[in-house]
Amino acid sequence: MDIAELFDSARTFSAYEDRPVPEKVLRKLYSHLKWGPTSANSCPARFVFVTSKAAKARLLPCVNVGNVDKVRAAPVTAIVAGDGRFYEEMPKLFPSRDFFTIFAGRVAVIDDLLSRNVPLQGAYMIIVARALGLGCGPMSGFDAAKLDSEFFPDGRWRANFICTLGYGNLESLSPRNPRLDFEEACRIV
Numbered sequence: 001m002d003i004a005e006l007f008d009s010a011r012t013f014s015a016y017e018d019r020p021v022p023e024k025v026l027r028k029l030y031s032h033l034k035w036g037p038t039s040a041n042s043c044p045a046r047f048v049f050v051t052s053k054a055a056k057a058r059l060l061p062c063v064n065v066g067n068v069d070k071v072r073a074a075p076v077t078a079i080v081a082g083d084g085r086f087y088e089e090m091p092k093l094f095p096s097r098d099f100f101t102i103f104a105g106r107v108a109v110i111d112d113l114l115s116r117n118v119p120l121q122g123a124y125m126i127i128v129a130r131a132l133g134l135g136c137g138p139m140s141g142f143d144a145a146k147l148d149s150e151f152f153p154d155g156r157w158r159a160n161f162i163c164t165l166g167y168g169n170l171e172s173l174s175p176r177n178p179r180l181d182f183e184e185a186c187r188i189v
């Protein structure tokens with residue numbers, strides 16, 4: 001895939017072909033996205049791939065009304081979550097420095113890192129998924145407190161956004177909205 005296929009012509013999908021995404025594709029997705037950069041190599045995002053009927057039945061009541069049909073019809077919905085105790089992995093992820101002590105018990109510092117890095121890792125997931133031929137439908141339209149209590153009752157992981165994944169149905173797409181021009185969105189200083 002070239003850059004135009006990954007970005008310029010890639011679309012957000014709300015409908016998918018009626019075929020599953022094999023587990024090996026989800027494993028391949030993670031095997032690439034994990035290499036995207038994060039603060040101090042903290043890798044704080046966690047990914048729950050909702051594929052089974054039973055798990056989908058637990059997810060649907062947590063999703064806003066306008067997103068219910070999209071999630072119901074999608075072969076996979078990824079919950080992109082942040083691990084509030086990501087620093088417990090720091091001895092493995094950054095062994096040359098004591099990042100555990102820097103983060104442990106410091107809620108504001110932990111939340112700052114999560115707020116910056118979990119959506120970044122979610123974005124890496126979208127780009128890798130597209131490169132693997134999958135369509136993506138990121139969504140913030142869900143009840144985060146409800147979802148967290150359903151899927152993460154111990155409070156350690158917290159959802160940042162959810163994202164449907166599947167083989168996109170091109171016929172479902174409506175005309176695309178524009179983007180801002182360079183002059184509107186960028187400055188070179």
Ligand SMILES: Cc1cc2nc3c(=O)[nH]c(=O)nc-3n(C[C@H](O)[C@H](O)[C@H](O)COP(=O)(O)O)c2cc1C
Binds near residue numbers: 012014141161176
């Ligand atoms: C963080 C995020 C949250 C979104 N939330 C929703 C949502 O709750 N429901 C929905 O239908 N689309 C949602 N979208 C999809 C956007 O509306 C869509 O990506 C945007 O309009 C661009 O569409 P395009 O990629 O087809 O050009 C969300 C996208 C992102 C990145």
